[in-house]
Amino acid sequence: MNRDILAVIRDRMTSFSKRQKLIANYILENYEKAAFMTAAKLGEMVGTSESTVVRFAAELGFEGYPEMQQTLQDLTRGRLTTVQRIEVSYDRLGTQDVLEKVMQADIDQLRRTLTELDRGDFSAAVDAIVSARRIYIIGVRSSAALSDFLSFYFKMVFEDTVQVAASQISEMYEQLIHVGSEDVVIGISFPRYSTRCVQTMQYAREQGAKVIAITDSTMSPLYETAHYRLLAKSDMASFVDSLVAPLSLINALIVAVGRKKSGDITDTFQRLERIWDEYQVYEKAPPDNT
Numbered sequence: 001m002n003r004d005i006l007a008v009i010r011d012r013m014t015s016f017s018k019r020q021k022l023i024a025n026y027i028l029e030n031y032e033k034a035a036f037m038t039a040a041k042l043g044e045m046v047g048t049s050e051s052t053v054v055r056f057a058a059e060l061g062f063e064g065y066p067e068m069q070q071t072l073q074d075l076t077r078g079r080l081t082t083v084q085r086i087e088v089s090y091d092r093l094g095t096q097d098v099l100e101k102v103m104q105a106d107i108d109q110l111r112r113t114l115t116e117l118d119r120g121d122f123s124a125a126v127d128a129i130v131s132a133r134r135i136y137i138i139g140v141r142s143s144a145a146l147s148d149f150l151s152f153y154f155k156m157v158f159e160d161t162v163q164v165a166a167s168q169i170s171e172m173y174e175q176l177i178h179v180g181s182e183d184v185v186i187g188i189s190f191p192r193y194s195t196r197c198v199q200t201m202q203y204a205r206e207q208g209a210k211v212i213a214i215t216d217s218t219m220s221p222l223y224e225t226a227h228y229r230l231l232a233k234s235d236m237a238s239f240v241d242s243l244v245a246p247l248s249l250i251n252a253l254i255v256a257v258g259r260k261k262s263g264d265i266t267d268t269f270q271r272l273e274r275i276w277d278e279y280q281v282y283e284k285a286p287p288d289n290t
């Protein structure tokens with residue numbers, strides 16, 4: 001469902017049955033909580049049955065309640081404050097084993113990312129990166145760690161990679177002043193989405209650059225701006241952003257680009273190995289005397 005689910009519910013309110021209106025009103029007033037409830041729990045909260053909640057999801061055009069719940073979660077993650085995220089995480093975790101819950105959630109996000117990622121956009125993004133004159137990489141706040149990782153490897157592969165420093169919005173535009181139609185701009189942002197990242201990506205597109213978004217859903221503000229969209233799930237189990245699936249996606253992007261540039265990479269790392277040995281950059285492993 002491309003439209004905001006809350007807008008759809010408001011538009012269709014008069015067509016709902018009495019019990020469906022109870023569900024609809026609760027979602028409109030408490031969508032950040034409803035997004036993480038089971039169908040049974042949501043039914044209990046409004047005084048109706050689980051089956052009625054499931055039928056409500058079907059009435060909205062979803063194949064089942066899980067699809068409606070996922071749509072609500074995609075909407076919610078971009079709107080929750082940090083305090084609300086903490087409250088939601090406490091409700092979701094309860095008394096469960098935190099280690100198992102968090103790691104299992106990350107495994108689920110990897111599976112969903114692999115299943116739902118648009119292979120066409122991935123291949124097109126790789127081709128655009130390989131043929132670019134200059135590559136700009138933008139990642140703000142928690143996404144800065146992903147930007148660091150991607151930039152570290154791309155700077156070894158390409159002669160002209162710019163990691164856009166994000167301390168001030170004015171400085172970001174200054175670093176993008178020469179961006180043009182031969183360049184690629186990779187923007188990385190996950191809920192809560194950075195205004196600085198969104199604005200600079202829009203600027204880059206206006207200047208004719210190919211724009212690649214690494215984000216979480218079609219509801220991300222980066223989605224419409226980008227030519228190519230690489231979606232990685234980042235469902236949060238707490239106030240901490242889950243970057244497992246995004247990092248795995250970036251790993252795949254680096255490897256795919258590396259295969260296209262295999263000759264250049266071999267030459268680069270041969271030179272680096274000689275430099276590392278000469279300047280003793282790395283400790284040598286002790287001999288194995290077994």
